[in-house]
Amino acid sequence: MRPLIIDPTARADIARVIRHAEANPVSLIEITRAMSNPDLAVGNKPEHVCTVPIGYRCVFSIEQQPKGMCRHLSVSVVTLRVPSVEAMELLMGEFRFSGGLKNSEAWREDLGGGHTAINVIQLVDQTPSFTCPRCGRTSYHPKDIEHRYCGNCHAFTSDEAA
Numbered sequence: 001m002r003p004l005i006i007d008p009t010a011r012a013d014i015a016r017v018i019r020h021a022e023a024n025p026v027s028l029i030e031i032t033r034a035m036s037n038p039d040l041a042v043g044n045k046p047e048h049v050c051t052v053p054i055g056y057r058c059v060f061s062i063e064q065q066p067k068g069m070c071r072h073l074s075v076s077v078v079t080l081r082v083p084s085v086e087a088m089e090l091l092m093g094e095f096r097f098s099g100g101l102k103n104s105e106a107w108r109e110d111l112g113g114g115h116t117a118i119n120v121i122q123l124v125d126q127t128p129s130f131t132c133p134r135c136g137r138t139s140y141h142p143k144d145i146e147h148r149y150c151g152n153c154h155a156f157t158s159d160e161a162a
């Protein structure tokens with residue numbers, strides 16, 4: 001597997017893209033438009049794109065699908081034909097997908113020149129979750145949700161603290 005380095009810098013960059021995606025969900029109409037005009041695709045908007053070392057290009061958006069609001073992550077690697085399953089699972093966790101590939105819809109996208117992007121999509125509201133207001137980490141553990149506990153901060157969080 002090509003090294004995938006999720007360091008604090010990469011995490012901050014991922015958080016930037018997640019924040020933008022959550023604040024700017026893509027409508028069904030915009031998706032349809034982008035299909036006929038690739039210039040409008042989110043992959044061409046820097047706010048939706050980050051590169052996780054080494055060379056993993058991630059395009060992330062929250063988009064309206066007929067079945068509901070979905071997370072959509074597309075990953076390609078500059079020097080590889082296709083990202084590995086292991087890398088996909090790791091990146092999906094960082095982009096707050098729950099349950100990995102087996103819990104998502106995935107498909108391959110031919111980028112030309114022998115490169116393939118892996119796309120994954122998952123309903124946003126599929127799983128209840130608790131996102132720590134202090135560090136932004138999301139947990140899907142029922143006990144964490146019930147007690148608003150963050151395993152990253154090792155702390156319980158009240159609404160007042162947020």
Ligand SMILES: [Zn+2]
Nearest residue numbers: 132135150153
């Ligand atoms: Zn936290």
